[in-house]
Amino acid sequence: MSVTAASGFAAAGVAAGLKASGKRDLAIVQNLGPLSAAATVFTTNRCQANPVIWSRQVIADGVASAIVLNSGGANCYTGAQGFQTTHATAEAVGERLGVSAGDVLVCSTGLIGDQLDLGKLTTGVTDAAAALTAGVGLGADAGLAAAEAIMTTDTKPKQAEHRSPAGWTVGGMAKGAGMLAPGLATMLVVITTDAVLDSAQLDAALRAATRVTFDRLDSDGCMSTNDTVALLGSGASGVAADEAEFAAALTAVCRDLAEQLQADAEGASHDIAIEVVNAASEDDAVTVGRAVSRSNLFKAAIFGNDPNWGRVLAAVGTTDAVFDPYGIDVAINGIQICTAGEPDQPRELVDLTPRAVHILIDLHAGSETATILTNDLTHDYVHENSAYAS
Amino acid sequence: MSVTAASGFAAAGVAAGLKASGKRDLAIVQNLGPLSAAATVFTTNRCQANPVIWSRQVIADGVASAIVLNSGGANCYTGAQGFQTTHATAEAVGERLGVSAGDVLVCSTGLIGDQLDLGKLTTGVTDAAAALTAGVGLGADAGLAAAEAIMTTDTKPKQAEHRSPAGWTVGGMAKGAGMLAPGLATMLVVITTDAVLDSAQLDAALRAATRVTFDRLDSDGCMSTNDTVALLGSGASGVAADEAEFAAALTAVCRDLAEQLQADAEGASHDIAIEVVNAASEDDAVTVGRAVSRSNLFKAAIFGNDPNWGRVLAAVGTTDAVFDPYGIDVAINGIQICTAGEPDQPRELVDLTPRAVHILIDLHAGSETATILTNDLTHDYVHENSAYAS
Numbered sequence: 001m002s003v004t005a006a007s008g009f010a011a012a013g014v015a016a017g018l019k020a021s022g023k024r025d026l027a028i029v030q031n032l033g034p035l036s037a038a039a040t041v042f043t044t045n046r047c048q049a050n051p052v053i054w055s056r057q058v059i060a061d062g063v064a065s066a067i068v069l070n071s072g073g074a075n076c077y078t079g080a081q082g083f084q085t086t087h088a089t090a091e092a093v094g095e096r097l098g099v100s101a102g103d104v105l106v107c108s109t110g111l112i113g114d115q116l117d118l119g120k121l122t123t124g125v126t127d128a129a130a131a132l133t134a135g136v137g138l139g140a141d142a143g144l145a146a147a148e149a150i151m152t153t154d155t156k157p158k159q160a161e162h163r164s165p166a167g168w169t170v171g172g173m174a175k176g177a178g179m180l181a182p183g184l185a186t187m188l189v190v191i192t193t194d195a196v197l198d199s200a201q202l203d204a205a206l207r208a209a210t211r212v213t214f215d216r217l218d219s220d221g222c223m224s225t226n227d228t229v230a231l232l233g234s235g236a237s238g239v240a241a242d243e244a245e246f247a248a249a250l251t252a253v254c255r256d257l258a259e260q261l262q263a264d265a266e267g268a269s270h271d272i273a274i275e276v277v278n279a280a281s282e283d284d285a286v287t288v289g290r291a292v293s294r295s296n297l298f299k300a301a302i303f304g305n306d307p308n309w310g311r312v313l314a315a316v317g318t319t320d321a322v323f324d325p326y327g328i329d330v331a332i333n334g335i336q337i338c339t340a341g342e343p344d345q346p347r348e349l350v351d352l353t354p355r356a357v358h359i360l361i362d363l364h365a366g367s368e369t370a371t372i373l374t375n376d377l378t379h380d381y382v383h384e385n386s387a388y389a390s
Numbered sequence: 391m392s393v394t395a396a397s398g399f400a401a402a403g404v405a406a407g408l409k410a411s412g413k414r415d416l417a418i419v420q421n422l423g424p425l426s427a428a429a430t431v432f433t434t435n436r437c438q439a440n441p442v443i444w445s446r447q448v449i450a451d452g453v454a455s456a457i458v459l460n461s462g463g464a465n466c467y468t469g470a471q472g473f474q475t476t477h478a479t480a481e482a483v484g485e486r487l488g489v490s491a492g493d494v495l496v497c498s499t500g501l502i503g504d505q506l507d508l509g510k511l512t513t514g515v516t517d518a519a520a521a522l523t524a525g526v527g528l529g530a531d532a533g534l535a536a537a538e539a540i541m542t543t544d545t546k547p548k549q550a551e552h553r554s555p556a557g558w559t560v561g562g563m564a565k566g567a568g569m570l571a572p573g574l575a576t577m578l579v580v581i582t583t584d585a586v587l588d589s590a591q592l593d594a595a596l597r598a599a600t601r602v603t604f605d606r607l608d609s610d611g612c613m614s615t616n617d618t619v620a621l622l623g624s625g626a627s628g629v630a631a632d633e634a635e636f637a638a639a640l641t642a643v644c645r646d647l648a649e650q651l652q653a654d655a656e657g658a659s660h661d662i663a664i665e666v667v668n669a670a671s672e673d674d675a676v677t678v679g680r681a682v683s684r685s686n687l688f689k690a691a692i693f694g695n696d697p698n699w700g701r702v703l704a705a706v707g708t709t710d711a712v713f714d715p716y717g718i719d720v721a722i723n724g725i726q727i728c729t730a731g732e733p734d735q736p737r738e739l740v741d742l743t744p745r746a747v748h749i750l751i752d753l754h755a756g757s758e759t760a761t762i763l764t765n766d767l768t769h770d771y772v773h774e775n776s777a778y779a780s
Contacts, residue, residue: 077703079732113700223708296610306776325438386690
């Protein structure tokens with residue numbers, strides 16, 4: 001499982017003291033080669049954290065030897081001192097592992113606006129690197145420790161893997177429970193593969209995969225400053241992967257992780273899939289699904305097991321997608337509750353007690369489709385996010 | 391107070407049985423003339439309720455003799471039968487008051503997707519018209535009854551007035567507690583004036599006033615299908631108002647009502663004013679303020695009295711406004727908590743216990759400004775909106 005499933009990778013997760021709880025809060029994933037190809041996708045938020053600013057430079061040449069991630073602080077809006085902290089962290093990793101600091105990606109997650117403690121970070125890097133150089137970073141336990149170290153309000157670590165019959169493997173870990181919205185769906189994700197692919201091939205596959213997975217997870221409409229998805233390729237399998245097969249496998253791993261993120265979203269009591277069909281374009285389908293996923297009234301209704309399709313259509317109506325406003329069908333959990341903009345089956349037939357909710361919106365405007373994943377708006381979401389900083 | 395403050399207007403509010411509670415749920419405001427000038431602004435949601443579709447036709451010639459409003463059902467997504475209900479309501483009002491049905495504006499508010507009971511509506515119209523024709527619709531009590539009849543989840547009626555030394559008056563009433571977002575800020579509003587102004591003058595003043603008041607109230611980011619602001623002019627004062635003075639007075643009345651809507655927003659425990667200054671354009675200021683007002687994480691933090699300025703900047707960063715992401719200042723309730731994208735005064739100095747909250751965002755990109763009004767995201771908001779349909 002996780003980032004150590006693919007050969008050529010080692011991982012460690014340690015407690016550096018950044019989390020008040022004393023739990024694991026620093027992870028390193030090292031690419032042991034022979035290749036050190038890499039690709040990344042970052043948040044599209046214009047307010048970007050220092051690790052994102054740093055990692056954009058690291059990835060410019062398509063090479064990364066390691067990635068270091070910490071929870072317990074986002075290192076965002078911390079100015080020159082914060083950037084220096086990120087830089088020093090990369091230098092420490094480079095020194096301990098014998099690689100260039102310029103090939104070390106950095107990710108941070110936690111509260112915005114607080115300085116990270118560089119002393120604790122450095123101690124954590126030293127401990128994690130010691131485990132890696134001692135050769136204890138290769139098994140599933142090491143991958144799990146890394147996955148645990150990046151958790152914030154996550155209640156469980158998130159890992160996935162895919163083994164190709166051709167002899168290569170993709171593995172990954174993710175964190176993310178709040179600020180889940182696209183571009184990307186606020187998260188840190190590290191995916192590893194031992195397939196023989198160069199950085200351009202990894203980049204193309206990663207962009208294609210995130211576009212239809214993490215970018216379509218919109219739990220609470222809030223876009224993070226720290227989102228990073230990194231894909232590292234060791235080439236250790238010696239097998240040159242078929243690009244189409246690899247893209248499909250990578251997409252499957254990303255989808256698996258995205259669904260784990262949705263299932264563990266802060267305070268949520270329903271996992272909602274909003275499927276928009278017969279749209280004039282894929283963009284239209286995404287736009288409509290996203291508008292519904294961002295309606296607090298719709299999301300609060302689902303929390304209360306209320307199949308309030310009026311709130312679905314009110315959200316659809318705020319978009320510029322192609323449709324006849326009075327020609328839309330809505331089905332909730334298989335019950336066609338609205339046909340051509342009029343009531344159809346009685347609301348009472350809709351059973352919203354299961355955690356999984358399926359909203360089907362038929363725009364009757366074309367043949368394109370997209371599904372947006374979101375969650376309901378609950379008392380617990382409000383509670384967790386009002387108490388986060390305390 | 392209210393819609394009967396200006397001369398030349400009568401109002402009535404009755405219980406037609408549309409609300410299960412048996413409370414008042416139908417109002418008529420009649421323009422007694424001599425003028426019957428009118429202007430309206432409607433929701434920009436493409437999914438529009440039947441009363442909106444009807445009223446767009448009524449207002450086309452700038453003439454309205456009366457407006458009838460009901461709570462207890464939005465008459466939206468109710469198809470041909472729903473439109474016929476709206477039409478029949480206007481016909482009933484026209485017949486009882488001796489005016490053309492084509493000069494009767496109709497507004498409805500309540501749950502989307504249920505048919506209104508035309509029999510109850512007609513009985514209510516008959517009762518309200520009887521009061522009007524008996525001459526008991528002229529006082530403040532009549533205005534209050536009308537304001538009460540349009541309430542849904544509002545906890546109190548909303549009324550405002552402005553008396554000009556020049557001898558004319560503006561009065562108004564409003565409802566709206568959820569689905570408060572622009573274009574317009576989901577509501578029904580009726581404003582009356584006895585100033586001598588034609589419909590084109592009323593229209594210009596109304597658009598200018600709503601642009602900087604109701605359109606800048608964004609309580610929960612959800613846009614309604616039924617929003618209507620109607621301005622009726624009787625000319626009964628005989629005084630031709632100065633247009634600039636009238637526009638200022640109308641804006642003051644609209645702002646007063648908008649602030650009453652904010653103060654009574656569903657479940658809210660804080661009234662938040664997000665003031666964006668030194669923007670490159672007014673549109674930029676509005677865009678930035680609105681992005682912050684729609685961040686559930688920011689709103690949940692304010693509920694928890696947490697001055698989480700990182701969530702402010704994370705929301706600002708999602709916009710395309712002109713600014714240097716690392717050159718923004720943020721003050722909360724007078725404490726400069728972030729300067730040029732770095733921590734400044736300690737969070738602990740910010741007192742968020744008062745209901746009124748002021749967020750000041752300095753973009754350092756120009757000289758334009760705008761203020762968006764919003765509310766926090768609370769347990770009660772979630773509760774009220776998960777139970778709405780039941």
